[in-house]
Amino acid sequence: MSKIIAERYELLELIGQGGMADVYLAKDIILNRTIAIKILRTSLAKDPIYVTRFQREASAAAALSHKNIVEIYDVGEDEDKYYIVMEYVPGRTLKELILKRGAVHVVEAIDIMKQVVSGIAKAHQLGIIHRDLKPQNILVTDSGVAKIADFGIASMQSLAQVTQTDVIMGSLHYLAPELARGEKATVQSDIYALGIVFYELLRGEVPFNGESPVNIALKHMQEDLPSLLEFNPSILQSVENIVIKATAKNLNDRYHNVTEMLEDLNTCMERPNEKKLEFVYDTETEPTIVLDSRSMFNSANTTNVASTTESIQDDKVKDEKGLKKLLTKFKNLDIKAKVAIIVGFIFVAGVTTFLVYANIRPDTNLMPDLEGKDKEQAIELLKEYNVTISDDIIEELSDEYEKGEIVKTDPKKGSTIKEGDVVKLTISKGKYIVVDDYLGMDVNKAEKALKKLGFKVIIEKEVSSKTKGTVIEQSIEKDEKVDPTDKDREIT
Structure with missing residues (x-):
């Protein structure tokens, strides 16, 4: 299937496919080295919004330099093919490793997690959230080195691209409860996913499975993870505690940053007598319940109301003696005390009536x-x-x-x-169009990229110590926002 991209990268074979791109094993003809090249799907390459984000986020990923993150070598476009050239990591994904071996030994699992968390810590320092951490996006070499892939690219997936069952099911197993509720991704969302990955390494399978994506999401929102120690009693409680804290439903209980998680991973084997981590919630505080007034009075709910009414009547009979005692005490109070109690009762009754009416009014x-x-x-x-x-x-x-x-x-x-x-x-x-940094880039390449974004490019030449044809200044600064609907936008 020999084909040359950008007169430099020779495609050898297809080695992976995702929701938006295909990944090929390739050869860099100039540097004579094996690389991997990811090419944006043709259907998405026609959408300028996706192209802009692909380029911007690939550039952000290229800024990440860490031994546990797949290195980005080049980003470009050739004949409407948008590509990312990256380090080729021989080995397999962490998912493939788990499927082949099952549960990983606790020491090896901790070692892999230290590497992954270390890489994520670097990304978070630069303000980059992965958003789609899962074993499928973690590569492991034959020598045991873990490398995280697909930084930033996962955030490109809109609802339109996440309609395939395999895509939904694959990601939902690692989805934080707040994301299932529709909230924005944060560093703590990545931490939750890391906790699930750690659980899967130690158990050999994900904690929650279900027949539908909704079923899985609800389990992440409502249920505690099955105990790791029941599966393998040899696992230290201090190790399971890392999973418990990383996957806490309440963000206040969860690790606030990955550095905290990394510190626990480094010391967990030195704490053999640690007690199980348990989060205490105020069980007396009833949660607010919003009722759908249109379904509130159906036959099933009417039955529940009837049985509740019978229960109240039983309680009423039982409490008659107590009520007589209260009335006797009330009679013995002075006039001011009686008035105060009656006014208070009327106020509480009025507020209660208003709240009930406001919550169950049919319209x-x-x-x-x-x-x-x-x-x-x-x-x-x-x-x-x-x-x-x-x-x-x-x-x-x-x-x-x-x-x-x-x-x-x-x-x-x-x-x-x-x-x-x-x-x-x-x-x-x-x-908004976010302007990239074109300083140091070949002027022809910069002009081509800018014209694709709809800019009128004005080129001025001046003597410089830089290589001829190199951009040394740009009139719109890096990261400045530009209105994409402005037809007369230009840059010098």
């Missing part, structure tokens, strides 16, 4: 979170609320959301809405 609901969804998804989600989506849609640029995705709503998410209300949407008209 009242809470505005759902529509951010990041498109208009069609919003229409589908709002059907049951019997509200109208305004035709007056606002469009604005966004740092976070792709073109066509909802940036915000009016009313805001979580606020009260009722039947007949009008919902206004603010939709992203695309992300």
Whole structure:
């Protein structure tokens, strides 16, 4: 299948496929070395938003230099093929290792995790969150060196690309509860995934399986991980405690940064008498429950209400004697005390009645979170609320959301809405173009890249100590934001 990319990289064979790109074993003809080259799928290469993000995030990954991160050598484009040239790591993925061997010996598992966590620590220092940590994205050489791959690229996957069952099932096994709730990825989301990877190394399988992605996500949100010590009693409690802390559902209980996790990995084998880590929650505080008023009074719920009413009647009979004693005490109080108690009772009853009415009134609901969804998804989600989506849609640029995705709503998410209300949407008209650093780049290559982003390129020449044809200055600074809808944008 011999083919040359950029007159330099000879493709030898296909060695991997992902949701957005294909990975080939290749040879760098100039440097005469074996490399791996990842090429963006043709269908995505036609989308300028994906291309821009691919280039920007690949550049960010290239800035990472660490022995436990796959090194990026080059990023480019050739005949509408966008590629990343990277270090070729002979060996297998951590997933393949687990599938072949099952549970890994605790000492080896700790060694692998030290390497992986060390690499992630470097990324987090530079503000890069992996977002898709799993054994499939960790390569292990025959000599036992672990290297993390696919930095930043995972964040490119929009909902449109995560529709394949294998993609969903593969990632959800390592998905932090807050991500399953639709919250943003943070360093603690990566830490949760690291905890699940550590569990899988020690157990030989993931903690939660299910028939559907929703089932798996719910388990991550609601259930404790099965005990590692029940599976293998020889594992020290201090080792399991690392998994427990890394995968804590409450972010306050979870490691706040990977450095803390790395410190525990370095010392866990020196703490043989450690007690099991348990998080204490306030069990007396009842959680807020939002009821769907339309389904509240169906036949099943009516049965529950009837049985509850019978229970209350039983309690009422049992408490009659106690009530008589309270009335006797009340009669013996002076007038001021009696008035104070009656006023207090009326106030509490009034507040309670208001809250009950506000929560079960048939025409009242809470505005759902529509951010990041498109208009069609919003229409589908709002059907049951019997509200109208305004035709007056606002469009604005966004740092976070792709073109066509909802940036915000009016009313805001979580606020009260009722039947007949009008919902206004603010939709992203695309992300800002973030200007790269072209200093030191060949002027022809820089001009070509900028023209693809829609810039009019003005070239000025001056004498310099730099190599002829090298960019020595640019009129728009690196990381400056530019409106992609501005048709007259130019750069010198």
